[in-house]
Amino acid sequence: xxxxxxxxxxxxxxxxxxxxxxxxxxxxxxxxxxxxxxxxxxxxxxxxxxxxxxxxxxxxxxxxxxxxxxxxxxxxxxxxxxxxxxxxxxxxxxxxxxxxxxxxxxxxxxxxx
Amino acid sequence: xxxxxxxxxxxxxxxxxxxxxxxxxxxxxxxxxxxxxxxxxxxxxxxxxxxxxxxxxxxxxxxxxxxxxxxxxxxxxxxxxxxxxxxxxxxxxxxxxxxxxxxxxxxxxxxxx
Numbered sequence: 001x002x003x004x005x006x007x008x009x010x011x012x013x014x015x016x017x018x019x020x021x022x023x024x025x026x027x028x029x030x031x032x033x034x035x036x037x038x039x040x041x042x043x044x045x046x047x048x049x050x051x052x053x054x055x056x057x058x059x060x061x062x063x064x065x066x067x068x069x070x071x072x073x074x075x076x077x078x079x080x081x082x083x084x085x086x087x088x089x090x091x092x093x094x095x096x097x098x099x100x101x102x103x104x105x106x107x108x109x110x111x112x113x
Numbered sequence: 114x115x116x117x118x119x120x121x122x123x124x125x126x127x128x129x130x131x132x133x134x135x136x137x138x139x140x141x142x143x144x145x146x147x148x149x150x151x152x153x154x155x156x157x158x159x160x161x162x163x164x165x166x167x168x169x170x171x172x173x174x175x176x177x178x179x180x181x182x183x184x185x186x187x188x189x190x191x192x193x194x195x196x197x198x199x200x201x202x203x204x205x206x207x208x209x210x211x212x213x214x215x216x217x218x219x220x221x222x223x224x225x226x
Contacts, residue, residue: 006155030211030212031212033214033215035217040201040220040222041219041220042117042119042203042205042217042218042219042220043156043203043217044217045214045215045216048214050212088155088156090215092211092212098163098169098211099144099161099163099207099209099210099211099212099213100158100161100171101158101215103155103156104155105154105155106154106155
């Protein structure tokens with residue numbers, strides 16, 4: 001099936017540092033969603049993006065829908081220990097979409113206090 | 114409290130047995146989804162249903178079956194034909210439409226002994 005390339009695969013940072021992760025594809029997407037998953041739990045929706053160029057914030061999180069519609073990034077500012085988890089990007093393809101979400105492989109974030 | 118519930122949280126079965134995972138939602142969502150997650154990997158779509166009494170195969174439907182007799186319920190049966198059933202299973206739901214946000218349940222961890 002379709003794939004999103006999410007990077008980096010993992011990050012180990014110091015508390016207080018900023019974090020950036022991104023997703024890219026060769027296909028055009030109509031939406032971009034960012035989720036966070038805590039160990040042993042289901043993913044929780046953080047930010048949803050619906051327009052090319054859109055920049056949206058949710059507290060210390062900021063995400064953008066790329067102008068080309070083929071990429072998106074998520075930034076976390078001033079990281080804290082509870083930011084630990086796996087972050088997934090996901091999107092709906094522009095063409096041939098049937099409501100299915102395409103997921104990235106995830107970025108595992110570890111924060112050292 | 115509106116949300117998605119999955120039960121049980123942990124499930125053990127003997128090789129060769131069928132097992133059914135429960136997923137219930139009270140969000141009044143039309144669409145429901147089942148995903149499988151393996152360690153270090155993203156989410157893979159097993160089955161999805163956009164309306165009662167209708168469902169479609171996802172990317173890895175072999176060895177699984179579903180039913181959608183009620184709007185709020187979408188049970189998944191892992192059959193003995195599934196070669197490697199040990200995994201974390203996630204249920205999600207969304208409103209109808211091609212570009213809607215999916216919300217996830219807490220997941221069920223299935224272990225085959």
